[in-house]
Amino acid sequence: MIPEIGQFALILALSLAICQTVLPLVGAQRGDTAMMGVARTAATGQFLFVAVAFGCLTYAFVTDDFSVLYVANHSQLSLPNLYKVSAVWGAHEGSLLLWIFLLAGWTVAVARFSSGLPDAFAARVIGVLGFLSIGFLLFALLTSNPFDRLVPAAVDGGDLNPLLQDPGLAFHPPLLYIGYVGFSVAFAFAIAAMISGDLDQRWAKWTRPWTTVAWLFLTLGIALGSWWAYYELGWGGWWFWDAVENASFMPWLIGTALIHSLAVTEKRGLFKSWTLLLAITAFSLSLLGTFLVRSGIIVSVHAFATDPTRGFFILSFLAIVVLGALVLYAWRAPSLDSDAGFSPLSRETFLLLNNVLLVVATTVVLIGTLSPLVVEMATGDKISIGPPWFNVAFLVPMIPLVILLGMGMHTAWRTQNAGSWARLLRIPAIIAILLGVVIPLLVYGRVSILLVVGCAAAVWIVVSSLIQPVRSLLREKGTAGITRSALGMCVAHLGMGLFVLGATVVSAFGVESDQALQPGQSIEVAGYDFRMVGLSNVQGPNFSAIEAEIEISNDGEFVATIRPQKRQYLVQKSPMTEAGIRAGLDKDLFVALGDQLGNNTWSVRVQYKPLIRFIWLGALIMALGGLIAISDRRYRVNVRKKAVIETGEAEATA
Amino acid sequence: MNRFVWPLIAVAGLLVFLVMGLRHGDPRALPSPFIGEPAPVFELPTLMNPEVNIGTNTFAGDYALVNVWATWCVMCRAEHPFLLELAARKAIPIYGINWRDSRLEAMRWLDELGDPYLASAYDEDGRVGIDWGVYGAPETFLVDPEGTVIYKHLGPLDPVIWQREFVARMSGGGQAK
Numbered sequence: 001m002i003p004e005i006g007q008f009a010l011i012l013a014l015s016l017a018i019c020q021t022v023l024p025l026v027g028a029q030r031g032d033t034a035m036m037g038v039a040r041t042a043a044t045g046q047f048l049f050v051a052v053a054f055g056c057l058t059y060a061f062v063t064d065d066f067s068v069l070y071v072a073n074h075s076q077l078s079l080p081n082l083y084k085v086s087a088v089w090g091a092h093e094g095s096l097l098l099w100i101f102l103l104a105g106w107t108v109a110v111a112r113f114s115s116g117l118p119d120a121f122a123a124r125v126i127g128v129l130g131f132l133s134i135g136f137l138l139f140a141l142l143t144s145n146p147f148d149r150l151v152p153a154a155v156d157g158g159d160l161n162p163l164l165q166d167p168g169l170a171f172h173p174p175l176l177y178i179g180y181v182g183f184s185v186a187f188a189f190a191i192a193a194m195i196s197g198d199l200d201q202r203w204a205k206w207t208r209p210w211t212t213v214a215w216l217f218l219t220l221g222i223a224l225g226s227w228w229a230y231y232e233l234g235w236g237g238w239w240f241w242d243a244v245e246n247a248s249f250m251p252w253l254i255g256t257a258l259i260h261s262l263a264v265t266e267k268r269g270l271f272k273s274w275t276l277l278l279a280i281t282a283f284s285l286s287l288l289g290t291f292l293v294r295s296g297i298i299v300s301v302h303a304f305a306t307d308p309t310r311g312f313f314i315l316s317f318l319a320i321v322v323l324g325a326l327v328l329y330a331w332r333a334p335s336l337d338s339d340a341g342f343s344p345l346s347r348e349t350f351l352l353l354n355n356v357l358l359v360v361a362t363t364v365v366l367i368g369t370l371s372p373l374v375v376e377m378a379t380g381d382k383i384s385i386g387p388p389w390f391n392v393a394f395l396v397p398m399i400p401l402v403i404l405l406g407m408g409m410h411t412a413w414r415t416q417n418a419g420s421w422a423r424l425l426r427i428p429a430i431i432a433i434l435l436g437v438v439i440p441l442l443v444y445g446r447v448s449i450l451l452v453v454g455c456a457a458a459v460w461i462v463v464s465s466l467i468q469p470v471r472s473l474l475r476e477k478g479t480a481g482i483t484r485s486a487l488g489m490c491v492a493h494l495g496m497g498l499f500v501l502g503a504t505v506v507s508a509f510g511v512e513s514d515q516a517l518q519p520g521q522s523i524e525v526a527g528y529d530f531r532m533v534g535l536s537n538v539q540g541p542n543f544s545a546i547e548a549e550i551e552i553s554n555d556g557e558f559v560a561t562i563r564p565q566k567r568q569y570l571v572q573k574s575p576m577t578e579a580g581i582r583a584g585l586d587k588d589l590f591v592a593l594g595d596q597l598g599n600n601t602w603s604v605r606v607q608y609k610p611l612i613r614f615i616w617l618g619a620l621i622m623a624l625g626g627l628i629a630i631s632d633r634r635y636r637v638n639v640r641k642k643a644v645i646e647t648g649e650a651e652a653t654a
Numbered sequence: 655m656n657r658f659v660w661p662l663i664a665v666a667g668l669l670v671f672l673v674m675g676l677r678h679g680d681p682r683a684l685p686s687p688f689i690g691e692p693a694p695v696f697e698l699p700t701l702m703n704p705e706v707n708i709g710t711n712t713f714a715g716d717y718a719l720v721n722v723w724a725t726w727c728v729m730c731r732a733e734h735p736f737l738l739e740l741a742a743r744k745a746i747p748i749y750g751i752n753w754r755d756s757r758l759e760a761m762r763w764l765d766e767l768g769d770p771y772l773a774s775a776y777d778e779d780g781r782v783g784i785d786w787g788v789y790g791a792p793e794t795f796l797v798d799p800e801g802t803v804i805y806k807h808l809g810p811l812d813p814v815i816w817q818r819e820f821v822a823r824m825s826g827g828g829q830a831k
Contacts, residue, residue: 069809072729152812156728277661284665291672311676319669326662333658373675571726 003068006056007147010097013049013104014137016042020107020130024123028196036123040111043126046133047104054101057146058088067153070094070146076159076571078542086170087160092294092310093146095173099290100136102174102181107133110185110210117206124192125185132184135317143310159542159571168228176221176248180286182214183251186258187283190276191325194332204266204275209630211262211279215255216626222248223619231579236512236590236607238615241390246369247289250362254282257358260351267413270340270348273333274355280329284322285362291318292369343415350408357404360397368393402457402500405493406432406464428467432460444509444610454504461497465490484632492625495618502614511608514594518601526608528589529553533561535600543567545578548602550591552582559589564604566593588612689806693720693797694785698775701752701760708775712749713797717824719748720795721771721811722783724755725763727791733810734767740816741770746824750774753783753791796820 020042027035057070061084066072074094075087089098107129114122140146163169189207193199225245230238239245258278265275291314342348368390410424436456440447469490472481482490511526522531533549545567552559562580569576579592587610594603697709713720721737723730741748750771752760757776764774777783786795796805805823807815 072809150809151814152732152810154729154810155732158727158729273658280661315669315672315676322665323662323669326665330656330659330662334656370671374671377675571728 002056002059003065003147003149006053006060007145009049009052009056010137010141010147013046013053013100014134014141016046016049017130017133017137020046021127021134023127024130025127025195028120028123028127031120033119036119039123039126039130043104043107043111043130046130047108050097050101050104054088054097057094057097058085060147061085061088064157065153066155066157067149067151068146069148069150072150072154072157074158074160076157076542078570079157079160079165080541082167082170083160083165086164089173089177090160090164093140093144095177096136096140096144096294097146098174099177099181100133100140102177103129103133103136103184106178106181106185110188121192121196124195125188128188128191129184132188132321135321139310139313139317143313157571159569162543162567162569162576163232165542165569166228166232168224168232172221172224172228174221175217175224179214179216179218179221179255180248180251180289182210182217183255183279183283183286185210185214186279187325190279191328194276194325194328197332197335199272199276199336201266201269204262205635207279208259208262208266209635211255211258211282212626212630215252215259216623218248218252218255219619219623219626222252223616223623226619227616230612231581231590233577236579236592236605236609237387238506238612239387241365241368241387243369244289244293246365247285247292250365250369251282251285251289253358253362253365254278254285257355257362258282260354260358264348264351268340268342268348270337270342271352271355272336273329276329276333276336278355280322280325284318284325287314287318287321291315342413345411345416345418345421347408347411347413347416350404350411353404354401354408357397357401361394361401364393364397365390399453399457402461402496405496406460409464409489409493410467424467425464428460428463431463432456435459439505440508444505446509448508451504451508454500454508458497458501458504461493461500465493465497483634485629485634488625488627488629488632490625491628492622495621495623495625497618498614498621499618502611502618505611506609506615509610510612513606515604515606516597516601517604523604523606525606527554528559528608530589530591530604530606532602532604535602538565540567542571543569543576546593546596548580548591548593548604550580552589562589562591564591564593566596566602583613585613585617586610689803691803693795693801693803694782696775696782696785698751698777698782701750701757701764701774701776704757704776708749708773710801712773713747714799714801716799717746718797719746719820720751720786720797721748722751722753722786722788722791722793722795723774724753724791725759726755729810730792731767733792733812734770736811736813736816737770738768746820747772751777751782751786751788753777753788754780796823798824 019038023035023042024039027033027038057068059065060068060071061075062081064071064075064077064084066075070091070093074091075084079087087094089095107126110129111122111126114125117125186207189203189210193203222245225248226238229240229245230236258275261271261275261278264271291311294310294314406428407425411421433456436452436454436459437447439455439459440451468482469487475481513523513525515523517523517530517532519532519534522529524530529552531551531553533551536547536549538545538547545565547563547565549561549563551561560582562582564580565578567576567578577592577594579590581591582589587608590605590607590609592605592607594605597603693710695710697707700706700708719740737748740746748771750773752774754777757778760774760776764771775782780788792810794807794811795803796807798804805819807819
């Protein structure tokens, strides 16, 4: 009964999504306030019904309703409760429902916080979001219904993929999807602006906070995914350039470019058509990511169970949305750009370079992701473009990007006096070059060109991000003379600097060593002694495991005991590695059990990972920067003021 | 032509490419149902006797059901009685692929529950399962006399699915009762 309610709720949500699309869009065109007024109500209704459907599926999981095919395939009686809930989005059908749920959630948020927008504009935005909902609801109902029954019901389920039975992965998809789906708001704003043909600086101001929120969630989602891959896959790497990782990374790169280009459009009214194009691209790449993951077109460890009809459906939808948007763009954009100039040494120039480099970086990732497909179609060979290619190609745009970043932050809009600019940046530059040599040499005892460049770039960003906040702190005690928006920028850039430092140090000084080990023996890696004290059998709720106890010491001094496990999940029979990690801000010590080599002897992978935590810490701080930026007063104050003016005007004309 | 048309052209090109990529579908790369394709060739020892091999040729010439099963699979236990029933009324030759299992446990299982299979292949490491695009047990393939996979069912079989999806697909339904 409950699953049928869920299915029915989805159908009702679809009908409401159709109302939410058609009536406001037509109403806005005709200037019919009654029709436009439907937008908010329909969006709220759609959200409620999708929430009911989502609740029904969650209920089916929690109550072990194995008469639902999706539940039977992805859950199991002894699965811990947390994972029964996270199993809802553990595979294609449910994660699609999550996507729909979040899209409806974003729409309601837009409806709720759009009171400051002109009525026709708000109606168009909500209408466009409704159109996206229609596409995904149809996708779910026609090809991927999560409520399909299994008759007769299964006695027990097939269990959730053990890789996904992890707290990190329980929260990774929702965060990632909030980000992915969030770019639909910037997209809808762009389409609405193009339909009305009216794009001014206020448009950029309205779009900015929404884009930043989406971006910050995407940042968190990607970071959490990377952290999960690090400790769960057992390889000790933190980024694999896997097709699905790239699918989330491309919208992030373009989203980052969009945030910066929106700043120019808001402050100076420039780059309008470019900003529109980025808003369209960011969401299009989210859709492309969905397509890549769900069509099976690219082989990946993350790929969902695949089905060609799903691939064609999502590709057709992608074509309609993206081509439609771009036709509109080709028609409207030519009339938008203004001729306001800026001098070569100005913030505009740096933000332009930032955008160019980020787009180049995205192109690198896109080419690397799709080229195996090109090769396969041309020659029939399956190749994979591995991390070596990406690592090199990606650095080409990234190195200039981080160097320019520090300069751009301290450059004024319109035009900057070169003398004072050089004086200000002289000191951070000297510190950066000095520490760039000193950090690798003194702390880690080795230097190379790339290493010095990486460390110097990291220090350069950190120092130049700190100048402004520190100055404003020193000048007036207590009251900060810096806007939240500028502070957010500094904090996000600081996070970027820490990330660069972590990534540089860990890739240069990380040690990985595969060895055989048995109880009583010890091995030495990077100056640390890893002694296997013993092996034992451990029983989990739905797995059994062999656990090694490993004692780490440094020059005879005890450091930590870690307990890596090799798990065997009972239903899916797949062995899983649970690495033992001694985590620290300065370094991680990591042991993963490989294969049993003989009686009591195991192959182990021991790793020493200096500063690896800076990678995720950096990402966290970037997201925090986004959070600070959207708390800037002007977004709220002006919205309210605007609302007053609008009502005033409406009364005046009435 | 104005420069604002270029993104449109670029994306249209990309889409054409993706459609081609999707069409290109290679069963080894795409773990999708490869219905209408010849059954993937394999050669495996039988479960009961490691000396005897069973392979794709074994079930040529007649419609055959290829059922992927394992003792650790709870839903296989659920569908087992129906397979026995099909075997008892000689509806169709049934072959098993015992998948990622232990030989002893599998033999004991057939001993206890009855053996509906003319023969079971023993796919210990799941290699053949990969070729066949097996996603999880139980999975049942319908292979026609020419050796083409004409249907694949995920999850346990039951009389309704059997009638609707399998019998309907076999020409001259006379063979299937």
